[in-house]
Amino acid sequence: MTVPVYIAEVSPPHLRGQLVTINNLFITGGQFIATVIDGAFSYMSHGGWRYMLGLSVVPAVLQFCGFLFLPESPRWLLQKGRSQEARHALSRIRGGQNVDEEYDSIRSSIEDEEKESGGGGIVILRMLKYGPTRRALFVGCGLQMFQQLSGVNTVMYYSATILQMAGVRDIKRAIWLSSATSATNFVFTMFGVWLVERVGRRKLTLGSLLGTGLSLTVLAFGFLMSAQYSPPITLHPVDPQNLTCTLYGSCESCMLDPDCGFCYRENGTAVYDSSCVPVSAASTDHAAWGSCYNQTGQELPDSSLWAYNYCPTPYSWIVLLSLILYLASFAPGMGPMPWTINSEIYPMWARSTGNACSAGVNWICNALVSLTFLHIAQMLTYYGAFFLYSGLVVLGLLFVQGCLPETKGMQLEDVDHLFSGPLCSCGASAPPTDSSNVQYTRNQPETSPAQYGAAGSDRAIAFITVSTETRCAQALNTLCTKCNVRCVCVHSSDNGDQVALNNFIQSTFIHNFLFALFHVLFAF
Known part of the structure; x- marks a missing residue:
């Protein structure tokens, strides 16, 4: 939980997604190495599992030693009032570059966040009372929940068992084949590192869920084919134990x-x-x-x-292929994106608590899915279990489509404005790559409505008071694009100009204006 938060706080915006995803890349790389070691020790008839567990001490010690040399997060230091240490840490992370502008921006944003959130108190209660963080927490926890409900750790924990269930007789062969699935997870996570800052978090997550759902469906059909052509039992010997x-x-x-x-x-x-x-x-x-x-x-x-626990079948190749396709779809998107997005969507004062809550949801769902898989397989059959996971992935796809905003390239201090509107509505769409739908005016009371595109426009115009041009472009683009509304951002000192423009629109385009006003009011 701490690592993605730390990486997000010390990374520049244009590299943040890639660096957080690289963290997940090395996790999958460690899983791959672990499965190779498991395969090597599977030839030991006694005590091989002890060596498997004991060797995990080596990377843990190396990681601990490396952490001792890391600088503290400048954002965390500023939040704790340790300004000089924060400036020094930021300068060290940026390689001695001039950090005055970035330092002032972070400090100003933290002060504004504290004022907006209502000051002190229990953080989780403040998050639930404050609309943007409450909505962000819902999205963050939802992403972590659907990551686990897609069955990924069932596939990772039980990959050798699943291959045996599919008819792979030799346990050693099943372990080595499971290392192939781990290698797929590792390799395709590299694609996530490359894609996250190119296509964005939202599109990458949607594409990943779509591929994951299709792969789970193929996996279920593989088990269904095995069940349909299951070998019949031809001998029924007398059971001395009177079992069934x-x-x-x-x-x-x-x-x-x-x-x-x-x-x-x-x-x-x-x-x-x-x-x-x-x-x-x-x-x-x-x-x-x-x-x-x-x-x-x-x-x-x-x-x-x-x-035991499997049947001889000629269809085991379908299961192996679908497992590889599943991890190839999951690894670039739903593997790292819940962690990447959760490290970005909370303001500084709520970031650690928000990530702790979402990580807790992840591990609870992880335990739930892992502990219930074999029981579900017994009740619903193996193909029924994977059809169930496929259905849950469809729900996750609908959730991401409706509720997840795009955070690519945004400053951490501005991301929370994406959640200032109603949850899972117009504000959930990804920001466009340009700002053609948003205009910003400051100290121009003489400006005519035609300059905003009102004259001859076939779209409604919405006016929302903002304090900076950056927040206008980042927070309102989502509303304008999805709701087909032409937005005009008016500086907070230009109330007279805003009233005049509103009167003009009411008298000429009343129908479109009311439509836009409905969305704007609902967004607040």
């Missing part, structure tokens, strides 16, 4: 019972002499009795094979 395993009629139904396993023989791709028998209480590596009493995935003296 021998009553099942197909491998699919046998596999969904955690107390049962599938014992069979193969002739090429044909399965014969198949039965569903209880799994051993000591280990899932063999059956409790019968011809599959010994080992997993190896031929026994009578050529019997034992399968």
Whole structure:
């Protein structure tokens, strides 16, 4: 949680998205290296998992030593009243460049934010009372929730198990194939680093969700094909333990019972002499009795094979392909973007609390999805579970489309103005690349309405009082574009000019004016 916040606070605006995304890139790189190490230690018959866990100490120690040399965030120092330290830290981060203008801008913005938010008190309560931060918190937590509800950590945690479920018999082979999915996650996160400042956060997230949903649907169909052509059970031996395993009629139904396993023989791709028998209480590596009493995935003296939690199928390639497509879609967008966006959308006084809340939602949903996956698979079947995740991704797509504004290239101190309007309305659209729809006037009471494009215009005009030209362009472009309203920003000292212009519009374009006024009032 702390790392993306720190990176966002010390980065220049044009590099902020890339630098926060690089943090996620190295996380996925670490996951890939971990799966390779897991594959190497999978050949150890005893104690390999201890080495897997123990080696994680090495990068943790290196990271701790590196953190000791990091300067503190200048924004945090200013918020705590340590101005000299803040100036020194900012100068150090910027490589000794002149930082007076940036320093003054940050200090002024922090002072304004404190006034707008109502001063002291419990931060989370201030966030909930103050409209822009309340809306930003909703969007930030929603992004983290849908990241996990898309099933990413089910895929990452259970990738080897999912491949086994799809029919990959050898556990070592399944582990190595899972490292291929981790490599896909790592490689395609690089595309996110390249795209985040080119296409923007919003488009990247939408495209990622679309690809993720389609990949989950293909994954579900892969399991559905395996279930439709599941090998039948041909032998029903007498069960000495009086369990229900021998009553099942197909491998699919046998596999969904955690107390049962599938014992069979193969002739090429044909399965014969198949039965569903209880799994051993000591280990899932063999059956409790019968011809599959010994080992997993190896031929026994009578050529019997034992399968627990999977069925032999020719469609495992569909599952592997869809897993790769899933991570290729997820990695550039929904992987890093929730963290990148959450590091940008809160004002300084609420940034740490907002990120803590959204990270908490992420980990709660992470635990929820991870702990319930196998139970959901038993209740809904494996293809039903992935169809469910696909449906949740569609909800996430609608959420992002309606509620997420674009923050690319904006100063951190100006992002909160994107949430000054109503949530999930016109203010949720991405800002255009130009300012053609927004005009700004200051100290020009003699200006005629024609200069604003009112004469002969077929669109409504909205007038909103602002204090700076920057906030006009950044906060109002979203409203103008999506609502098809031509906006005029009037400086707070130009009230007389604003009234005259409003009177003119009311007398000539009353219908369009009322339409625009409705959106403007609703935005406030």
